[in-house]
Amino acid sequence: xxxxxxxxxxxxxxxxxxxxxxxxxxxxxxxxxxxxxxxxxxxxxxxxxxxxxxxxxxxxxxxxxxxxxxxxxxxxxxxxxxxxxxxxxxxxxxxxxxxxxxxxxxxxxxxxxxxxxxxxxxxxxxxxxxxxxxxxxxxxxxxxxxxxxxxxxxxxxxxxxxxxxxxxx
Numbered sequence: 001x002x003x004x005x006x007x008x009x010x011x012x013x014x015x016x017x018x019x020x021x022x023x024x025x026x027x028x029x030x031x032x033x034x035x036x037x038x039x040x041x042x043x044x045x046x047x048x049x050x051x052x053x054x055x056x057x058x059x060x061x062x063x064x065x066x067x068x069x070x071x072x073x074x075x076x077x078x079x080x081x082x083x084x085x086x087x088x089x090x091x092x093x094x095x096x097x098x099x100x101x102x103x104x105x106x107x108x109x110x111x112x113x114x115x116x117x118x119x120x121x122x123x124x125x126x127x128x129x130x131x132x133x134x135x136x137x138x139x140x141x142x143x144x145x146x147x148x149x150x151x152x153x154x155x156x157x158x159x160x161x162x163x164x165x166x167x168x169x
Contacts, residue, residue, distance in 0.1 A: 011094065011095025011097070012074065013092065013093070013095075014092070016090065016091040017090045019081075023036050024039075024075050025039065026070070028040045031056040032056065034060070040061065047066055053132040090104075091105075123144060123148075143165070146161050
């Protein structure tokens, strides 16, 4: 990631995408605007290595290191690409002092056409949510295992599971 390992002093971060007015927000003022900003999500993921719930707080949007990188992020709209839920390819080019990096994302994680396992995506997202609220890892693992096997639970087992959610263990 550019901001973490190599400063983007010389360069830029260019997002090549179809026209997406609803996520083209170069300077989000709030966390929710940040969530729907290609520029902010790109800058935050370059600075932090990933995005999660804490990425989209109002204070996270105003972090100086993200704001500095946002100055270098721009969207170049490719008019030949369709803005369509089945055709969502985005290309990102990051230029640093030492090299140019390119990334292509055919479909976002979680999209119905994404090749990643839905269960693995769900587990990863749940782990981020549990971590965000400070849940102990063992309890989070028990909840995830129970949810993954929920269809096999008897009515009594399901009642016990739900009752256990309200009690810290």
